Amino acid sequence: MPTGNKKKNQLVPEPALRRMPCYLSYLKLAQKEGMKHISSTFIARDMGVDPTQVTKDLSYTSIVGKTRVGYEVEPLIEELESFLGFTVVDEAYLFGVGSLGTALLHDHGLKQFGLKVIAAFDVNPEVVGKTIEGVPIYHIDEFKNKNRTGAIIGILTVPVGNSQEVTSIMVEGGIKAIWNFTPVTIKVDDDIVVQNTSLYAHLAVMFNRLKVKSSSSK
Amino acid sequence: MPTGNKKKNQLVPEPALRRMPCYLSYLKLAQKEGMKHISSTFIARDMGVDPTQVTKDLSYTSIVGKTRVGYEVEPLIEELESFLGFTVVDEAYLFGVGSLGTALLHDHGLKQFGLKVIAAFDVNPEVVGKTIEGVPIYHIDEFKNKNRTGAIIGILTVPVGNSQEVTSIMVEGGIKAIWNFTPVTIKVDDDIVVQNTSLYAHLAVMFNRLKVKSSSSK
DNA sequence: TCTAATTAAAGAATATATTCTTTATTAAAA
DNA sequence: TTTTAATAAAGAATATATTCTTTAATTAGA
Ligand SMILES: NC(=O)c1ccc[n+]([C@@H]2O[C@H](COP(=O)([O-])OP(=O)(O)OC[C@H]3O[C@@H](n4cnc5c(N)ncnc54)[C@H](O)[C@@H]3O)[C@@H](O)[C@H]2O)c1
Ligand SMILES: NC(=O)c1ccc[n+]([C@@H]2O[C@H](COP(=O)([O-])OP(=O)(O)OC[C@H]3O[C@@H](n4cnc5c(N)ncnc54)[C@H](O)[C@@H]3O)[C@@H](O)[C@H]2O)c1
Numbered sequence: 001m002p003t004g005n006k007k008k009n010q011l012v013p014e015p016a017l018r019r020m021p022c023y024l025s026y027l028k029l030a031q032k033e034g035m036k037h038i039s040s041t042f043i044a045r046d047m048g049v050d051p052t053q054v055t056k057d058l059s060y061t062s063i064v065g066k067t068r069v070g071y072e073v074e075p076l077i078e079e080l081e082s083f084l085g086f087t088v089v090d091e092a093y094l095f096g097v098g099s100l101g102t103a104l105l106h107d108h109g110l111k112q113f114g115l116k117v118i119a120a121f122d123v124n125p126e127v128v129g130k131t132i133e134g135v136p137i138y139h140i141d142e143f144k145n146k147n148r149t150g151a152i153i154g155i156l157t158v159p160v161g162n163s164q165e166v167t168s169i170m171v172e173g174g175i176k177a178i179w180n181f182t183p184v185t186i187k188v189d190d191d192i193v194v195q196n197t198s199l200y201a202h203l204a205v206m207f208n209r210l211k212v213k214s215s216s217s218k
Numbered sequence: 219m220p221t222g223n224k225k226k227n228q229l230v231p232e233p234a235l236r237r238m239p240c241y242l243s244y245l246k247l248a249q250k251e252g253m254k255h256i257s258s259t260f261i262a263r264d265m266g267v268d269p270t271q272v273t274k275d276l277s278y279t280s281i282v283g284k285t286r287v288g289y290e291v292e293p294l295i296e297e298l299e300s301f302l303g304f305t306v307v308d309e310a311y312l313f314g315v316g317s318l319g320t321a322l323l324h325d326h327g328l329k330q331f332g333l334k335v336i337a338a339f340d341v342n343p344e345v346v347g348k349t350i351e352g353v354p355i356y357h358i359d360e361f362k363n364k365n366r367t368g369a370i371i372g373i374l375t376v377p378v379g380n381s382q383e384v385t386s387i388m389v390e391g392g393i394k395a396i397w398n399f400t401p402v403t404i405k406v407d408d409d410i411v412v413q414n415t416s417l418y419a420h421l422a423v424m425f426n427r428l429k430v431k432s433s434s435s436k
Numbered sequence: 437t438c439t440a441a442t443t444a445a446a447g448a449a450t451a452t453a454t455t456c457t458t459t460a461t462t463a464a465a466a
Numbered sequence: 467t468t469t470t471a472a473t474a475a476a477g478a479a480t481a482t483a484t485t486c487t488t489t490a491a492t493t494a495g496a
Contacts, residue, residue, distance in 0.1 A: 021421075024401070041472080050455060066461090067475090084426070085429065103318065106317045109318075152428075184247075185266065199415065203332065206371075208230060208235055214394075270444095271483095273445065276444095287443075288442095289444090
């Protein structure tokens with residue numbers, strides 16, 4: 001029996017996946033304004049994208065639109081949230097409670113998007129033993145010794161020089177997906193999912209576009 | 219006279235720009251280990267990418283490699299940093315001093331990558347008037363009234379519902395580039411650069427890849 | 437000095453993603 | 467009831483990005 005995922009085992013393109021949370025935010029605002037139905041044409045105009053891209057993106061989910069009417073807002077929101085994995089809250093461990101790690105621990109938004117940090121690990125005696133927003137911080141050795149069960153998602157926010165070392169510890173401890181906030185390309189086996197989120201990479205893109213714009217307008 | 223940017227006015231592909239900071243991190247680690255030269259073959263093997271992609275990416279900068287030797291590490295680092303705009307520190311304003319905004323203010327890393335927040339704006343009386351890491355926090359009305367000069371880069375970390383409103387205020391106040399951390403697609407004129415950095419989008423991609431992996435291994 | 441191996445770089449081929457075109461549907465208007 | 471306009475969806479065409487292939491350079495070794 002098929003697992004229900006529309007038609008094929010094919011990978012959903014990453015660009016499409018990245019756009020979906022944008023649609024979601026947009027739809028939630030539209031819902032607040034009382035809209036019951038919404039068409040791809042309308043979404044596209046409002047968001048400044050191509051209308052056929054909207055329908056193609058949404059076609060990866062199991063939602064179907066209605067000709068001349070568009071999509072029903074509420075079911076679309078529900079389907080998108082569940083498709084994106086935001087309805088089930090996954091547990092995660094966080095590695096490296098520095099400035100960025102602390103910020104993520106303080107963030108209340110993540111839980112709404114399906115991620116809950118249940119423990120954090122560091123080596124710094126100043127943070128080990130403490131608690132941030134109810135999340136206990138242990139020494140990384142505690143993870144090595146005990147945590148072979150539990151969360152399979154790990155958030156990596158350690159310094160650049162320790163990235164690979166901590167990655168190995170994470171994988172040995174049973175982590176299957178790594179949300180990597182360091183600008184380092186970490187090496188793992190094929191069965192581990194790595195999601196790179198380097199803020200500096202985005203900064204580089206922004207600087208470049210700004211440079212191009214300002215030199216072309218001169 | 220040409221402005222010096224290698225050969226063409228063509229845009230550097232965003233995927234290439236996003237990979238460059240990864241090369242940079244890698245090269246800095248290699249430099250620490252005393253390497254003077256490094257080849258694309260070597261970089262590629264270490265980082266798990268295609269060697270020709272490395273040379274193609276680096277060809278957008280003005281660096282040239284040497285046959286049978288590779289690139290000189292130090293000049294390559296310098297060229298990458300300057301190409302990416304990390305050597306000149308640009309000033310920026312931050313809008314929305316909530317959990318994410320505060321985290322960014324506490325971050326010491328950004329300055330190394332060419333961005334320095336010189337002031338922040340909010341509406342919450344609990345934060346307005348305070349200072350975080352030396353950065354003063356003003357009421358957003360102060361920006362409307364006075365700040366027509368100064369930084370042209372703005373960091374947007376306000377709630378979803380206020381994104382568009384604050385965006386307009388930013389643009390009216392002279393902001394030319396917006397680093398948008400909200401999951402909302404903000405609308406601006408063509409001459410404004412928008413860099414979207416929604417953490418939730420990355421989370422969505424990670425969840426999807428994890429789901430695909432776990433269902434294919436069963 | 438000559439040969440072999442390694443490499444950067446350019447361009448071709450392939451793969452991927454986006455946009456355009458066509459078709460069929462259907463709600464609303466005539 | 468019939469016509470019209472708006473739309474989703476599928477597939478084709480185009481654009482973009484990645485990977486493969488070839489070429490020329492040049493260092494190191496014979
Ligand atoms: N701070 C930011 O806003 C920001 C932005 C973009 C990227 N980053 C990247 O995120 C990473 C963390 O940045 P940061 O500014 O939070 O650094 P940080 O130095 O403030 O924090 C790093 C933390 O990791 C801990 N650590 C070191 N070795 C460890 C180990 N072996 N096991 C467990 N924990 C260990 C340190 O004790 C420290 O608490 C860096 O790679 C940085 O490049 C940070
Ligand atoms: N917190 C996170 O880690 C995180 C992660 C990903 C994305 N985001 C996004 O970033 C944005 C901010 O998230 P947050 O968790 O920091 O929210 P938050 O509610 O903690 O902070 C928002 C801040 O914006 C201020 N604000 C509200 N209206 C304003 C206005 N008109 N002008 C200026 N300031 C105003 C608020 O007073 C508050 O201080 C949201 O859009 C969220 O979706 C946050």
